[in-house]
Amino acid sequence: MKFFDSQPDDKLVYLLKQSRLDFKLDQKTTKARLLCAIAQGDIDGPIQPVQTRHGLIFKFEVGLAGIVVVVSATFATAATSLPGDKLFAVNKLREKIILSLPLSAQTKAQIQTQIVEARFKALDVETSEKSATATSPTTNHRRLETIKESEESLNQAVNAISANQQDFEKTGNQQQAQKFNQTLSHLAQMASTREQTIQTLANQSSDTVERAEITSHLDHFRSARQKAEIQINISQ
């Protein structure tokens, strides 16, 4: 565009910068007035975030207080569906919509962690001693889906949170970077305890194709956990 080919008026910009000055502000008096109003309770203090009935915490950015997330009856029902269920695709869409909202990096990290925890909980049910021995096409499919969804959610969470942690480190915000570190550590710990059970399932499977698939997902699972651990070590 022609605009960006032309140079700004350098002399005028120079004058604008040179004309910078401070105006007299009676900081003591104005500050005292403000703190007095706070102490007397005339002004409401920082308002706490609200917990929704689905257990996900939504924090709205300044200026976006007018955005309201409407959860339809279908979405509400789908919220409890598990990998392999008919409504699970709707649940995944619901999660995708929530993550696409203009939320802060910290809030998204919390939501992603909760998604991983939900997947791992489903995985624990599928890989429990009773379930692990059951074999039928439906059960096997469901088990495989649960492993796959656990691996995918872990991968997505680790990638997104690592990227945000690196951004905060680059800008020198060590406090926030450390919080993301703790989240990655939590994810790595959760993943580590599930790897053994998935390996056991792979060993027990008599179906060659199924065993290969489980092993493939386990490899990706392991890579995601190692990526989280590497990121934690780099930042320490």
Place this chain on the structure above:
Amino acid sequence: MTEESEIQKLISKAQQQDAAAFGQLYDIYSQQLFNFLLGKLAHKQTAEDLLQTVFVKVWSNLNKYQPQANAKFSTWLFQVANFTLIDHWRTRKPTVEINEVENLVQFAQNPKLYEEYKYLWAAMSQLPLSYQTVLTLRFKQDLSIDETAKIMNKNKIGIRVLQHRAIAALRKKLADKL
């Protein structure tokens, strides 16, 4: 200048309703925000009132603030100040009484410097508010295109275009006066 990490510590405390920590944030940022407001309002009492309004809003909404990798706390503060200023202009009387516009030289910490550039301030005050804001944020507050875009709720290209037009308009105002 206070490090951003120190400021984030103060914010965390203030978010726990620590008024003393909030007072320290006021000490750090009130002068900058006052300069921004008075430069446009040309009325000291109104600027002080709006400064109070800005910090009241900041205090009430502090728990909604989340640190971002590519934006400082000051960016959020200027955003609040800019929206407060826009709201004020929307609700003010359509015509301003002559005695409501004050000679800013009496409020300048360095009156000599102000007098030297009085012609520039006068020309700027005749520009539309959005032009004044982009010139103030970019060259008087020395903020980046990115930060200015966040404060004015525009994209980066929009800010570059606005800046270009604002400089052209200011140049024309100054040329008209000669």
